[in-house]
Amino acid sequence: MLELVVLSGKGGTGKTSIVGSLAVLAKNKIMVDCDVDAADLHLILPHKIKLTEDFTSGSIASIIDEKCTACGICLDYCRYDAIKHEPDNHHPAGERYWINPYACEGCGVCPHFCPEKAIDFTETVSGQWFYSETPYGPLWHARLGIAQSNSGKLVSLLRQKAREQAVADKKDMIIIDGPPGIGCPVIASITGANYILIITEPSLSARHDMERLVSLAEHFKLAVGLGINRYDINETITEDIERFAREKNISVLGRIAFDPDVTRAQVAGKAIVEYPDSAAAGQVRSLWNQLQKELILIQDNKLQHRID
Numbered sequence: 001m002l003e004l005v006v007l008s009g010k011g012g013t014g015k016t017s018i019v020g021s022l023a024v025l026a027k028n029k030i031m032v033d034c035d036v037d038a039a040d041l042h043l044i045l046p047h048k049i050k051l052t053e054d055f056t057s058g059s060i061a062s063i064i065d066e067k068c069t070a071c072g073i074c075l076d077y078c079r080y081d082a083i084k085h086e087p088d089n090h091h092p093a094g095e096r097y098w099i100n101p102y103a104c105e106g107c108g109v110c111p112h113f114c115p116e117k118a119i120d121f122t123e124t125v126s127g128q129w130f131y132s133e134t135p136y137g138p139l140w141h142a143r144l145g146i147a148q149s150n151s152g153k154l155v156s157l158l159r160q161k162a163r164e165q166a167v168a169d170k171k172d173m174i175i176i177d178g179p180p181g182i183g184c185p186v187i188a189s190i191t192g193a194n195y196i197l198i199i200t201e202p203s204l205s206a207r208h209d210m211e212r213l214v215s216l217a218e219h220f221k222l223a224v225g226l227g228i229n230r231y232d233i234n235e236t237i238t239e240d241i242e243r244f245a246r247e248k249n250i251s252v253l254g255r256i257a258f259d260p261d262v263t264r265a266q267v268a269g270k271a272i273v274e275y276p277d278s279a280a281a282g283q284v285r286s287l288w289n290q291l292q293k294e295l296i297l298i299q300d301n302k303l304q305h306r307i308d
Helices: 014-025 073-077 107-111 153-169 184-190 204-220 235-247 260-268 279-299
Strands: 002-007 029-033 048-063 083-087 095-099 121-134 137-144 173-178 196-201 222-230 251-256
Touching: 002 014, 002 184, 014 029, 014 173, 014 260, 014 279, 048 095, 048 153, 048 222, 073 083, 073 107, 073 173, 107 121, 107 137, 121 153, 137 279, 153 173, 153 184, 196 204, 196 279, 204 222, 204 235, 222 235, 222 279, 235 251, 251 279, 260 279
Parallel strands: 002 173, 002 196, 029 137, 029 173, 196 222, 222 251
Antiparallel strands: 048 121, 083 095, 121 137
16 A cells, blocks of 8 residues: 655645546545645545544643632743733622633643642644545545644544555555645655655745755655646746756656646536646646556565655
8 A cells, every 4th residue: 555645845836636636547545635724625526524523632721710719820820821811890809810712822831830720621622534435535634723733643643544444445545635834744744655746836935845845755765756737837947846856866747737727627626637628637647647657666666765
């Protein structure tokens, strides 16, 4: 079983659109949307949610009014400015203390030092994760709550669920739609994976973020391939990206031209390869064909880490 992670570094390069097409083209696979802060793969894959579960991670403090004496000790110790207070004639102490749940970092200092044990500190629901069925195979995805942390933990949970199903159902591949950037959720997405496909575009910001992803892949000694989306909007930068790829011994698996049909497909909730007459559809298919050759080499243990 292979794990393919598709990343972009920069948002808006068309990564998820291409993942949607790979979901249509690949056989006997499972899809995972690891961009838990802003999951959108389900928007272009018709799906039915079969399972919804709460994701609990971390704790949030809240003050128990009837126990609070308004001593202010919690306010003195809080380093995140999460504890507020205001006059309240209805409170026995004459003022009321409360905690902003969006500012609380769940460090646990305030309940530890509260002399009246007036602060509740319980595990909180940080989001939900879902299992869905699509015409192209199973999809695991999630939605992290507003201002919630531990996205890396949620990503790891999704990947574990997908792996368990892949083993049980004898799937050949897991296709992971990764989050942007190079932080914790990205590291959680690539750890233990077999191959990273980076989707970039010819802009200075995308080129910069692509280089950061390549450095991350180099650190983890992961094989990398490159796809250049909308390559024709600035062919000078496209050539610069390809020069960088040659210097790093990275395969450029395909170029995809700017095509208005991609937007039409997104609006219709479809993958671009479902529009066979579009130019981009043929180019995405060509990229998939080249990617399959790389994955076969990995499966045969003939493709080693090769970033120079």
